[in-house]
Amino acid sequence: MSDVARAPVPQRAPRTIVDPAELAQALTEARAAGERIGFVPTMGALHEGHLRLVDALRAPPPSTGLSPATLLVASVFVNPTQFGPNEDLARYPRDLEGDRQKLGSRGVHIVFAPTPELMYPQGEATRVRVSQLTDHLCGPFRPGHFEGVTTVVAKFFGMIGPCLASFGRKDYQQLAVLRRMVKDLHFPVEMLGVPTCREADGLAMSSRNAYLSATDRARAVGIPRAISQALRAHAGGERRAGTLRAELARNVAAAMDSVDYAEVADPDTLQPFEGDAAVPDRALFVVAARIGGTRLIDNAVSSEDSPATSAVP
Ligand code: AMP
Numbered sequence: 001m002s003d004v005a006r007a008p009v010p011q012r013a014p015r016t017i018v019d020p021a022e023l024a025q026a027l028t029e030a031r032a033a034g035e036r037i038g039f040v041p042t043m044g045a046l047h048e049g050h051l052r053l054v055d056a057l058r059a060p061p062p063s064t065g066l067s068p069a070t071l072l073v074a075s076v077f078v079n080p081t082q083f084g085p086n087e088d089l090a091r092y093p094r095d096l097e098g099d100r101q102k103l104g105s106r107g108v109h110i111v112f113a114p115t116p117e118l119m120y121p122q123g124e125a126t127r128v129r130v131s132q133l134t135d136h137l138c139g140p141f142r143p144g145h146f147e148g149v150t151t152v153v154a155k156f157f158g159m160i161g162p163c164l165a166s167f168g169r170k171d172y173q174q175l176a177v178l179r180r181m182v183k184d185l186h187f188p189v190e191m192l193g194v195p196t197c198r199e200a201d202g203l204a205m206s207s208r209n210a211y212l213s214a215t216d217r218a219r220a221v222g223i224p225r226a227i228s229q230a231l232r233a234h235a236g237g238e239r240r241a242g243t244l245r246a247e248l249a250r251n252v253a254a255a256m257d258s259v260d261y262a263e264v265a266d267p268d269t270l271q272p273f274e275g276d277a278a279v280p281d282r283a284l285f286v287v288a289a290r291i292g293g294t295r296l297i298d299n300a301v302s303s304e305d306s307p308a309t310s311a312v313p
Helices: 020-032 048-058 096-105 145-160 169-184 207-211 214-220 222-235 241-255
Strands: 015-017 037-042 071-076 110-112 164-168 190-194 258-265 284-291 294-301
Touching: 015 020, 020 037, 020 071, 020 110, 020 145, 037 048, 037 145, 048 071, 048 096, 048 164, 048 190, 071 096, 071 145, 096 110, 110 145, 145 169, 164 169, 169 190, 169 284, 169 294, 207 294, 214 222, 214 284, 222 241, 222 258, 222 284, 222 294, 241 258, 241 284
Parallel strands: 015 110, 037 071, 037 164, 071 110, 164 190
Antiparallel strands: 258 284, 284 294
């Protein structure tokens, strides 16, 4: 962690803005004053993983060469258009007051918490869709999901005009899709990917972990364990895609109620390696599985992410 990230953050209540017109005015003034705007989009019910995204804006890792943002904006918005009809939109956890306090404690200046009516005042005639990268992994299991994400993030970028935005590698496919959107649409935004923040036993932090019963929470650690085992097999010389994939899927299935997918894929194209293909040094191990009605995702890239070692039995 850099000195900036370690430095104490002044405790202050962030300004909460609901109305996009008020946000636009505040940010026009900030830009005129020479502020460099950093942005973190969230759906709220915040945990430490979200707050690391804020830290990353204040102190980007030196390896990125990015300069710190000076005005930090976080959105808290449960975006209805990225949920399918049978998904958890209605029961998604909400705690705006708690979120404001957490964001303030990490130095966020503005919390943007619009309503769906303010975000989509005239419906959704305009959509942003990234193809190819959405063809695999979560794409087929969540039709329309990524289109909802790219559309709302494009809207936020238009409203906020950030210089820098941070996203979690926990949602690896989402990050890849958004990076592509930024490139293709020439958004002048620097994208920062932040490592997955985990619980002590290795489970990736997620707002959806709150849905888990104590028994299911204990079983859920089977996901990072399975990924860690696959990373070890890969590091130990196993390079047959079919073998790595089958072992990953078997270990996830043993812990969870059902597996949407467990794949070894190219970290750039997200195309899964199949059959006899030789998996290269740099590979994405990625899982989506369900337990007690809750869908959990996790991933690691060999040679980039340290395995959740505490999760290895
Ligand atoms: P969400 O509120 O779940 O939409 O997530 C908002 C942002 O937080 C996304 O960029 C996520 O990838 C990121 N995020 C969620 N969980 C974690 C985590 N455990 N570690 C790092 N980033 C995360």
